[in-house]
Amino acid sequence: MTSNMHGEKARELELFATRQMGCNYWALEYQGHGDSSPNFLECTLGTWLEDVLQLLDAVGSQQQFLVGSSIGAWLALHAALRRPHLVQGLLLLAPAVDVTQHWLQVARPAGVDQHGHELVELPSAYVESGGIRVRRSFIEDANQHCLLLHTGQLEALTCPATIVHSMRDDVVPLHLVQRLADELAQSSRSFHLELLPGGNHRLSREQDTQLMCRLLGQMVQAALRAGPG
Template identity: 35%
Template sequence: MTGTFAGMTEYFTSPQGRRLAYRYTPPVHGPTFVWLSGFKSDMSGSKVTRLEAWAIGAGHGFLAFDYSGHGLSDGDFADGTISAWREDALAAIEAHTDGALVLVGSSMGGWMALLAALALEERVKAMTLIAPAPDFTQKLMWPEFNADQQAEIMDKGFTLRPSDYGEPYTITRNLIEDGEKWSLLDGPIMVDFPIRVLQGMEDPDVPWQHALKLVDALGGGDVILHLIKDGDHRLSREEDIQRLIGVCGELAST
């Protein structure tokens, strides 16, 4: 196992040959928190860095990483799929952590957290999900495309999607079709540990009704959904971050 000083970015090569950036601090006691970022997001955001500082200050472990094609990791974003990013998540967790885990997934990271929990079995003791977006490729993204864009994806293999943060980015047919293989919401999700869901009701990207579908699909009983009436998708305001830290502190104590 490789450890780093808090805040130091290092790199490792996954079993699939991808060079991935990560930060890891081992626990003094208690679980290791694992941050799973969202689609086209990375481990530099305010939520992850604030949660990291809290976790390390409390003596817990903390792991954050960038999926291939994201942030500081190698790779082309357009080559990414749910399968590949799931592999990245499992590779980072298995390479750099031992013992009990609390997974914290934001947006697409919520999907990754659930997929990782199903693969890691008994190691995951709790989970916090922020605007979770399981099945987003089929149930959220695909219906947003108009008929011309859907035809372009099927015929050309990709379309360009506008971004609020810069240049348009590529959405591929491979991403859409691969995502369907990892669908979770249509059947029971057989995990049984405490789960806390934070969801803004003014989220333009992941409607709060999507979180209700997830809660309904979860197989365990200790699931609490926090609906934040004026919350957006990012939930990065100070009060949102304090709520996130509070929920994670509650889970660590259990």
């Protein structure tokens, strides 16, 4: 939730997509991150989903392969469900789908912001302060985007999907990923789960990024062999 388009995975993907695959590449930086607007506390999952959909619509009729990490994977699934004609495949890295159920258990009260909105802190080993402050309304909004609370919400997903997840992930519980994998195995036209014994939530080791690029390349090549439709 604190990554930006200058991160290691984004750079590796750009090099792989443009130089080795000869594909166009777009890196999306959500509002409140990196070089974008500094309004992180005002953002919600719905805000970021609109960012994704606007980019897809701007690209137009070209079918895209979406790579999403953590919450980005959650958003990629929503985008594929809402723009099925534009999404040809999904690579989901450490997917934080429905992670709000976990957040509700670990969130710590963090006062209020300057506008009087209640704040909570989500523990994180990936920021200096040890936690990420969000408005409670952020979690409430994210809860409205859950995909696993009711079986069958992912039935409309038909594009190929691959999950890469570390069994040592300290952010997204393994049982959530297993539940997601079970549903995608039934709905997706082609599904693959890659569980790694090492690594962590960031999946930024050299072997992780190499695996990510290899799996994306396989997905693109399979789509090219299959042809339109």
